[in-house]
Amino acid sequence: MAAPWDQTFETELRRQLPGLSADAELTPQAPLAAYGLDSLATIALIARLEDAYGVRLPDEAIAPEHFRTAATAWTLISRLTAATATGTATVTERGR
């Protein structure tokens, strides 16, 4: 079965998973922390995904629960890209 995400996502996610060997499959439900996604890697991943997809994550999306598995992270990214494509406002909290 093909992965539910695109190649960009797969590449960027794998880049932050030192514990996942290149020939091993990245499954939707596997806990990313087990492959070495710590909080710093999460921040780096967010920055790269934002660049790759041209989206900006709202503050509340920058939370560990969105990066627990490949599936949760992809759900977040695809929701944001869809919202950007249809012009739906993705509310980004702005400082004063």
Added chain:
Amino acid sequence: MTADPLLLDHWFGKGLTANPDGPALRIGAASWTYRELDRIASAWAAALVEGGRPARVGVLASKSFEAFAGFLAVLYAGAAAVPLGPETPPARNLAVAEAAGIGALICDPAGAPQLPGLLPLLRGAGRVIAPRVDERYRPDNAVPVAEQAAASAPGPAPPPAVVPDAQRSPDDLAYLLFTSGSTGTPKGVPISHRNVCAFLSAITPRYELSPTDVFSQVCEPTFDVSVFETWTCWAAGACLRVLTRLQALDPVRFANNHGVTVWTATPSLVAALQARDLAPPGTLPGIRYTVLAGEPLSVATARYWRRAAPASVVDNLYGPTELTVTCTGYRWPAGEPARWPDSATVPIGEPNTGLDVLLWGGDGRPAEDRGELCVCGPQMFGGYLDPADDHGRFLEHGGRTWYRTGDQVRRDPRDGLVHLGRLDGQVKVRGYRVELAEVERALMRLTGSPASVLLVDRPSGPVLVAFVMAHRPLDLEGARAGLAARLPAYMLPAQLWQVADFPLTASGKVDQRWLVGEAGRLLNSG
């Protein structure tokens, strides 16, 4: 000029007077003004004292609204706050709550699963304030307090003090924190209003603050750097912006988005940013002050931060919980002190106003330029909750009592005090104190075998690892689970290895150098 307050909550009163309708606290998209926070805390305090004023109140909360309003409410009630971590294992929270003798509890949703287990400990009226806690966990007799928004309506006059000042004393306890103890049980550190007010009187003149400032708030309430973040902010009428640990690792986004002007962090957090270059030069232009505390700060890390936040003053503050948050400070000079190599440690500088320091030499006499740092003055606590823990921690000299920090320092004529290391097995993990002996004892109890725990440096920061010595097969997974059920997360070894033997040094001690080398080898091969 009016004298500084002698009760901790009166420092909040300064902010309330200076900026009543400005934001005191922001968490996520929610925000509370000084007036709102004052009203809610007053209402909660009134609920706490109904049926008898409790001496100590547990605040089982992460960095939530309940944690901040709760702490303030406990002080308004003339009681002492006992922060309890929702992520701390229940057995440890129970031991802490029992030792502290809590008479009431304030709880947030994160703490809810642990609430039922703590209820049997409550003494007296046993009030519980848990407005957002699910019914499953909330006891039937929980106080029906007004929820956040309901109490926020503007009114004419501030409510009268819940407990009149005349019934309170600066010698009353303000809070009780627990630190890792080498005997295997956490040590209770009671801090009085006098202690913490002396700290604030000494620390606030270091910073020129106004209600337009925004403080980051990153440390958990169980870690006393949070006392600095919260109360220096409120004393100025400034805004306390709570950040999760993940958000704190992205200051370029969050400090800039939220207009943070005062950034507080542990050196290990900045070192982590440095390891991945997450704060490139000039990316944090709005930060005016950076306060680093909780661990030794390397020159390389301080330089990295200075480049990221070029407009910021950088302070390195030092102090054990027993001396109330921080007791010495060093301000990074404006010009780059090129004479320091990157590998050096930033000095801890001069003692706070009002404190005296003494270097105690190995020969049992005061030393001129090198020795154990001993401190005396109004920030010094009055002794551990369990007097048995006082043994060996105090020094009588020159007719005064001094607290022995256990830190070896030298006095530099130009830079003040310089931290050299610990005299015992205490290490710092993400700013938290960890007694290696406490982890070793827990491991030995679980496995029935000798254990050695050590801190090893990794590119992403120091990590705890442990060796257990046994010839027979050991249930390491079971031991790992057992540790997690007993110790807070920062005390858990990242790796647990079994070895057949500990090589010994010529003097018959476990060869620490061999262990460090072996740990490095195993980590690299993993």
